[in-house]
Amino acid sequence: MTGSAEEIYQATCSAPVNIAVIKYWGKRDTSLILPTNDSLSVTLDQDHLRSVTTARADPSFGDLSSYPDADAAAAHLTDRLWLNGEEELIKPDGRLRRCIDEMRKLRAAKESKDPSLASLSKWGLRICSENNFPTAAGLASSASGFAALIASLAALYELQPEVSSSQLSRIARQGSGSACRSLFGGYVAWQGGKEADGSDSLAVEVAPKSHWPDLHALICVVSDAKKGTPSTAGMQRTVQTSPLLQHRIKEVVPERMAKITEAIQKRDFDTFAAITMADSNNFHACCLDTSPPIFYMNDVSRSIVQLVEEINRASEAEGLGKKLAYTYDAGPNAVLYAPKENMPAILQTIRHYFPSADFDDTFNILGNGANASHRGAQEPQGLPSDLPKGFNQGVIPVHEPGSVRRLIHTQVGGSPRVLERGAGSEALLKDDGTPLRLARVKRA
């Protein structure tokens, strides 16, 4: 059967950003996106950072059933996709194509088992995706974006629960490696796997958000003049030229994966923080060991490292544990992880040394109303009274205003959400299958 004119087959889902604490760097298969090592991440709260995708199937977008030869017909399918209001070309052998085709196959299998189902697998798609955070935030949007794509197609095609999230993660991985980790909430491992076909390279939940809900994150968006090396190109250069990366892959990461997994299960922040910082440094060390060397951290990034290390040193000198941890992805931005109760003091300390950062007060710490956003120059705060006694205030200078451009306070969050099935207020597509919003400015 085909869908009746009245019926609208559409789903809108959101997916979270994830920030790795054991880093993914290097592919053993660049086309299937199979990593050289396992990685582990914390999923961030979709209330603050998310990608939203609406996916819709309709025979009017193209209908395979009217073509005897499915292969030839595939060419007639007119799937279209918009990202942040700009149409993205779905290249025949590209990552978007592969993800969509894999999802369509799963739907086709479901339809073949139950002929009463509408033959969505044969219909063209309209997909519209938006991030609620500007690219300027310096956060990789590909992970949450591909996760939202896969989640929305899974909802549209009603694949779950028969198809598990881990199975879906295997498909998301082929869109963007770290996207596989954004299909779960809480604490997530990407098992690199051994198989050449990637069948065992997928994400699994290490612990749900509910197991350790009070882990907070402060994203410090660092101003940077020039763009660094794109990670896709950079990681393969490291694989080819860094003698240290091989040691990281064989020895360093396996041991740390085991230790940090145990730390998460025990809610042992001290160990979690130590491994998180060590692995961030180990990853950037391998970038530096690349020829030519790859630099992502800059002097401001390094100042944040030195500040965090000094806070922790002073705290441990008092017989207390670590207060926070830093981690850096392929850019100068710091992500600081800390128990909820430490965050107000950390926030004030960061705002003291890095004045006038735009601050998204998502937890209403400054008390100016929930989600108040504080922009531009701000009153000097001074340092918090509850810093460890031995803390050396001169560890780094107070930086130029705006050296840290923006602060985003968030926390560990849940898995992708189905916001809406069918048409409705959440949809990013209009009834005619065109985007609700189109980008004003064309990309350069």
Add this chain to the structure above:
Amino acid sequence: MTGSAEEIYQATCSAPVNIAVIKYWGKRDTSLILPTNDSLSVTLDQDHLRSVTTARADPSFGDLSSYPDADAAAAHLTDRLWLNGEEELIKPDGRLRRCIDEMRKLRAAKESKDPSLASLSKWGLRICSENNFPTAAGLASSASGFAALIASLAALYELQPEVSSSQLSRIARQGSGSACRSLFGGYVAWQGGKEADGSDSLAVEVAPKSHWPDLHALICVVSDAKKGTPSTAGMQRTVQTSPLLQHRIKEVVPERMAKITEAIQKRDFDTFAAITMADSNNFHACCLDTSPPIFYMNDVSRSIVQLVEEINRASEAEGLGKKLAYTYDAGPNAVLYAPKENMPAILQTIRHYFPSADFDDTFNILGNGANASHRGAQEPQGLPSDLPKGFNQGVIPVHEPGSVRRLIHTQVGGSPRVLERGAGSEALLKDDGTPLRLARVKRA
């Protein structure tokens, strides 16, 4: 016999700075200063950078022969030492003490074989040492300083040729590890050795300056607000905490020592440059992999790396070889190695991107008279006409004037020199055994 009143037993020697291309980082024995890996350096020209030391022995400074029990008597010996016009305390179990005692033992052995010799080994010493480069130049002076100390005592005690330079290097090593490499000219390897007593941890000549005389060096002194971690403390923290260092020690360095030695023997600058840059990055990667991480390079250091990599990339794209190599020790300063003929263009390029660096024109490239020193703001030079065609001028921005504070142009140089035996114009000691010059300002 003892020295007659008239006779002055004194020697004045100079010793060179050396800059490693395979880095020394980590000790297997901190008291004997035995390294975790071999290293290799280029000796720089003493005409431009040197330490000078005058050593004098005289019975009036204390005389062991008047004490039956040499051990007790040793305490009565009143050796004194001045460094850059300030007296340095010779601590009983310190590095200076050990070096002086080892040299004195060698003299005593010589005297015991030939009783006609003056018994200098029984007399107190006066030692005065100066560097011709300011500490502000950011160059480690301990290597050239301890090498000059050992060389001057060797000349005073007339130990050579019976005692070889490698034997002397074993003693210099116990003053400052890399000092052992400053006892040779040209291209020098420090063989880390295997023995627990350090008997096989010494320097050897890989090739003399005459074998490859046209290698030049440009030292870029980079302004840096705060002092980095002292290398003595830093390297042991790396040994204790960096998983990558172990791989560097076991796998990376041995292979590179063999390859760069061969490159030097063949005067193969391309391979020499590739290994030099890779090992500098590998060393700093291990510093970054330390917990807490150690940062020596800053944003200016990294800009110089990116500039050098781009010049080489563009040159290789034209089918030509690498033009130059960078290397960084435990600080932000770059040392650029290049064949003599490349240096004028390199110099002009560096002065374009890093304006108003004080420049010591030791090779009279700017034609304002030999060794003219150009201070402060300077005319913009523009880029040289003979840069590789494909060179991307936007690879780094033109930096703030003074981002590179000073440029020192020098070349591969020879071994320590005996400037003078007995009293004379070169001596840093007055006839009464006190320093010719005393520091005006006391050290903070």
